[in-house]
Structure formats: C-alpha cells, structure tokens
Amino acid sequence: GENVEQHPSTLSVQEGDSAVIKCTYSDSASNYFPWYKQELGKRPQLIIDIRSNVGEKKDQRIAVTLNKTAKHFSLHITETQPEDSAVYFCAASSGSNFGNEKLTFGTGTRLTIIP
Amino acid sequence: DTAVSQTPKYLVTQMGNDKSIKCEQNLGHDTMYWYKQDSKKFLKIMFSYNNKELIINETVPNRFSPKSPDKAHLNLHINSLELGDSAVYFCASSQGSGRLHQETQYFGPGTRLLVL
Numbered sequence: 001g002e003n004v005e006q007h008p009s010t011l012s013v014q015e016g017d018s019a020v021i022k023c024t025y026s027d028s029a030s031n032y033f034p035w036y037k038q039e040l041g042k043r044p045q046l047i048i049d050i051r052s053n054v055g056e057k058k059d060q061r062i063a064v065t066l067n068k069t070a071k072h073f074s075l076h077i078t079e080t081q082p083e084d085s086a087v088y089f090c091a092a093s094s095g096s097n098f099g100n101e102k103l104t105f106g107t108g109t110r111l112t113i114i115p
Numbered sequence: 116d117t118a119v120s121q122t123p124k125y126l127v128t129q130m131g132n133d134k135s136i137k138c139e140q141n142l143g144h145d146t147m148y149w150y151k152q153d154s155k156k157f158l159k160i161m162f163s164y165n166n167k168e169l170i171i172n173e174t175v176p177n178r179f180s181p182k183s184p185d186k187a188h189l190n191l192h193i194n195s196l197e198l199g200d201s202a203v204y205f206c207a208s209s210q211g212s213g214r215l216h217q218e219t220q221y222f223g224p225g226t227r228l229l230v231l
Contacts, residue, residue, distance in 0.1 A: 045222070
C-alpha cells in the first residue's frame with residue numbers, strides 16, 4: 001500500500017519568512033496530492049491540492065510543487081503570518097474505483113510562526 | 116449550513132461500554148469516511164462507504180462497526196471499548212463522482228473519545 005513520509009515534524013519560522021514542508025510517497029499510481037491544515041482542536045481543512053498532470057500550483061501565499069519522477073511534493077508558504085500556525089498534513093490518493101479514493105496521510109508538521 | 120456534522124463532540128466512557136458516533140453530511144456527496152486521529156495527530160482511514168456500500172475496510176478490530184442508513188449518514192458503533200480506542204474520530208465526505216483519485220474530502224468537527 002501507499003506510504004507517505006513527511007518532514008520536518010516541527011518547524012518554527014519568523015513571521016514574514018517562508019516555510020517549506022516536504023513529502024515523499026511510494027505508490028507511483030497515486031496522482032492526487034492534497035494538503036490539509038489543522039488548527040488546534042479543529043478539523044483538517046483542505047488548503048491546496050495538486051494533480052499529477054501539473055508540476056506546480058499557486059494560491060496567493062501558498063504553493064505546491066510535485067515531482068512525479070522522484071515521487072515527492074512540497075508545500076511552500078511565503079510571507080508567513082501568525083494565523084499560519086497549525087499542523088499541516090500532506091496526503092496521497094490511491095485507489096482504482098470511485099469510492100475507493102483512499103487518502104494516505106503524512107505524519108504532520110507542526111508549524112509555529114514566531115511574531 | 117454545516118456541511119459535515121458529528122455527534123457527540125465529546126464522549127467520555129468506561130472501558131467495556133458500547134458507544135455510537137453519528138455523522139451526517141448535507142453536501143449531496145456519495146462517499147463518506149471514518150478516520151481515527153491518535154494522540155500523536157496521526158490520521159488514519161478506517162472505513163469508507165459509497166452510496167451505502169462498504170468500499171474500504173482497513174485493518175480495524177471488528178468491535179468497530181460502521182452503518183450507513185442512507186448516503187447522507189455514516190454512523191460508527193464501537194463495542195467493548197478499550198483504553199486504546201481513545202482518540203479523535205473524524206467523519207469525512209467526498210463527491211464520489213467517479214473521477215478517480217481527485218476527490219476533495221471534507222471533514223467533520225471530530226468526536227473526542229476518552230475511554231477510562
């Protein structure tokens with residue numbers, strides 16, 4: 001089955017600096033890679049996703065890059081703000097039929113923005 | 116206007132008891148999921164249903180039994196609760212339109228289960 005590794009497990013950056021979180025996956029058939037943000041005590045919420053036919057996607061201060069050959073993808077947050085502090089999860093989707101879209105999550109990165 | 120809702124939000128119970136968690140989605144989605152998030156924040160899928168049919172059943176003790184009375188509801192019943200069942204349980208849903216590997220999943224608020 002799919003295995004997703006995520007690094008680092010914790011990350012502290014000064015407000016205004018950039019943060020990068022990296023993930024690798026094992027199943028070459030995976031072709032959907034979402035990123036979720038989970039604030040303390042809240043539900044995971046999708047912040048950005050990328051599909052395998054795209055190498056990079058950007059949404060304001062957030063960008064995701066995908067390297068299918070190397071089987072890794074990364075989340076980039078620029079101009080970080082205190083409200084970016086949260087746990088971030090990467091995931092990879094593996095499945096062969098509708099309803100079988102199983103998301104395998106990484107172990108999470110606790111991002112802390114230092115004011 | 117809540118998209119995916121769960122009840123109860125908190126559940127504190129004794130070892131050996133049986134409890135249920137309910138989930139409802141009003142997004143018109145065909146697929147629903149149960150995830151377990153342990154104390155280290157690791158999120159792992161337990162079950163998924165598509166139009167009331169069980170699709171994914173990960174290696175979960177058979178004390179856990181999901182039930183989907185209709186495609187908008189997916190409940191989780193847990194028998195003989197154990198200390199190790201303490202976790203946050205998240206329900207989620209996705210459109211399930213048949214587009215492979217491209218389904219955004221929307222999570223419920225979670226149910227915090229504590230087994231004493």
